[in-house]
Amino acid sequence: MFKKMNKHFYKIFFLSFTAAVILSFTSFSQWPFMNEVFxxxxxxxxxxxxxxxxxxxxxxKKDDDEYTLKWSFASETNKPAFLRKDMSILFDNGVFAGARKQSLKDQLFIEEAGTFEGEDSGRYNAVTFHHAELHYPEDIYKSKHTWSKDQLYVIDSPLTPLYSFKEAETEEDAQSKKILDSIIDQQMGYVLEGLLEEFQISAEDYHLFTLLDLPDYLNTPLPGLTEKETFAVLGRLWEGLYRYYILGINTFTEESYSPEGNSIPHILLHKEGTHLLVLYETKDGSRQQLLQMILKEEPASDQDD
Known part of the structure; x- marks a missing residue:
């Protein structure tokens, strides 16, 4: 029956079912890492x-074209959590280059550091999801999360020694930043255009973000949502990102693939606040989509004394 459905209707139906599974994390596939989920x-x-x-x-610097980056993250809560998990994603010129995770029990502080081998001029972005899971008597479970990010430009030019900067301080820095940003933004725009066309989505119906924008909403609600709704949306979003995007699980077939080369996820929040979409493209050009329904916060009712 499903094979005879319109391709996009089938995808929407399948994704709606998948979203429900993501939110509850019941068994869905033979994925062997369910104990690692957020x-x-x-x-x-x-x-x-x-x-x-x-x-x-x-x-x-390793040689004329290669160098080593230090990539680190850390977080501390005000009280020990049953489980602390921090996950960081690194993007090399707008594509997924790797991920690092640290997980500890009954800890306040958690940290992780490693290296990444780069080459030629480039822009590196890292975004980290910091998560705490807390257990209380009578099977009460709660959580807390936050985000952080960093950005680094590495300039490898035959005219100057290899150097890096986070914010442009000179005219040369500004020009290099402009060129790299323009190339990456152009490619991301091209990818988004293909995704919107593939899934027949009207951009006018959505607020558009990328994953790199989300840390900016730590203290500011997403458009049309309350602070509590924003907290829940971003927490549930990470559940799906970890399973599908980071581990490399095809959102339509559940088959595994190497996530290296995935484009930066585009986050589309519907202007009516009913759902959001996560869109990205794999290295081989396969277009992926996740759907998350948004549970709206019930308004407080006015009652007479």
Whole structure:
């Protein structure tokens, strides 16, 4: 029956079912890493992050075209959590280059550091999801999360020694930044255009973001949503991103693939606040889509004394 359906209707139906599975994390496939998932629970308002940071730095030069970056992240909560998990994603010129995770139990502070081998001039972006899972008596589970990010430009030119910067301080820096940003933005725009066409989506119906924009909404609600709704949306979003985007699971076939080369995810929040879409393209050009329905917060009712 499904094979005879319109391709896009089938995808929407399948994704709606998949979204429900993502939110509940019941068994859906033979995925062997279910114990590694990030699970969203209601917000624990007694917990906050004292610190959350991501850092990218040029560590050393290997030869004329290659160099090593230091990629680190850390966070600290005000009270120990049953489970602390931090996951960081690195993008090299707008595509997925790798991910690092640290997971500890009954800890306040968590950190992780590693290296990445780069070559030629480029822009590197890292975004980290910092997560705390808390358990209380009577099977009460809560969570807290925050985000951090960093950006680094590495300039490898025959006219100057290899160097890096985060913010342009000179005219040369500004020009290099402009060129790299323009190339990456142009490619991201091209990818988004293909995704919208593939899934027959009208951009006018959505607020458009990329994954790199989401840390900016730590203290500001997403358009049309409350703070609590924003917290829940971003927490549930990460459940799906980890399973499908980072681990490399095809959103339509459930088949595994190497996620290296995935485009930066585009996040589309419907202007009516009913759902959001996560769109991205794999290295081989396969277009992927995740759907998350948004549970609206019930308005407080006015009652007479």
């Amino acid at each position: 699970i969203f629970f209601p917000e624990d308002e007694q917990v906050f992050f004292r610190e959350a940071k991501t850092e990218l730095d040029l560590l050393s």
